[in-house]
Amino acid sequence: MRPDVVVIGGGPAGCSTAIRLARTGMRVRLYEKSRFPRPKLCGGCLSAEAIPELADLGLLELVKSAGAWPIHRVLLSSSNGVRANCDLSYPAFSISRDRLDTILLHHARACGVEVFEGEDGLPHADSARWTVMAKGRSAPTSQLFRDQPFYGIQAVYEGAPGITDQIELDMVPGGYFGLARQEEGFVNVCGLVDQSTMRRAGSDLDSAMRAFAEANPLLGERLRNARRISAWLAVGPVMRGQRRLAEGNTFYVGDAACVVDPFVGEGMAMGLATGRILRNAFQEAPEAPAKVYERLWHKQFDSSRRLQTTICWAIEKPWWQELLAHSCRTFPALMRWLTDNTRPYANIQSDPNLNAV
Secondary structure, eight states: OSOOOOOOOOSHHHHHHHHHHHHTTTTTTEESSSSSOOOOOOOOOEOOOHHHHHHTTTTTHHHHHHOEEEEEEEEEETOOOEEEEEEEEEEEEEHHHEEEEEEHHHHHHHTTTTETOOOSSGGGSSSEEEEOOOOOHHHOSSSSSSOOOOOEEEEEEOTTTSSSSEEEEEOOOOOOOEEEEOGOOEEEEEEEEEEHHHHOOOOOOHHHHHHHHEEEOOOHHHOOOOOOOEEOOOEEEOOEEEEOOOEEEEEGGGTEEOOTTTTTOHHHHHHHHHHHHHHHHHHOOOOOOOHHHHHHHHOOOOOOHHHHHHHHHHTTTTHHHHHHHHHHHHOHHHHHHHHOOOOOTTGGTGGGGGGGG
């Protein structure tokens, strides 16, 4: 039977959208070119906005039981050794993408979504009335600041001391590395570094990582005796900014709609939320949901994105990195304000699921 919707991409945005549309009674078919479980380059942090989304999907308790690690604070460090620390206003989780994405895909099947793993969905994009693109990072159509491409690298380490209930952001010239504890006590190390810095570091990622660790005392302390236990993952070039949201009968969700910098945003929570937004758009205007989807998307994300973009532009410069670290250490309330206002927390402040973390 011909589906109503074809979803291309089985990550958080694609699965969230497929599940929610299937629950409305639509016939949904999802294509994912990989077979799960599979590793995925990602910092692995589910910030507070993701918790109500997981609860709405019926997956919060399952994600917690799969080993999601609670995150209660953020630690920021600079190349000159300045450290700033604050508690998060709302708790978060850290979990590897191979576990999270597998949970979401299995749940999509259980909700009646017809799932095809190991198959690229692009040849099937026109086989339904509606298409949802949940893959790819095309060039952004709008940015407040024009920036150069970035490269992401990620690996899992064991024996990295001091990573407990924090998300740690260790800044280096040209970028930063995020460290978070995940299942079995391993530490996910994920960096975003600008193109010129990555070229200077070289193609051998172990050597490049040693150079980055030497550039930040705290990062060096964490990795001095740690051992990499996974293969390196790398992606690039990554261009931050908004892509398109809708075009004809095609909708874009997750990174296909907008790539946010993990330093100040959280792509997985954003991806989970876009599934809900698109479902609401179909419920409000079932025959012509595009304009409604765009309106609801901008209403939820625009305010936080403006501040995100400004901060990301600033931290590309080493002296701004130091100023930010010094300011956050001197004024902890500023650090907490920045953390709160780069995320759409206004939508979740009264959600009872936050008390369950």
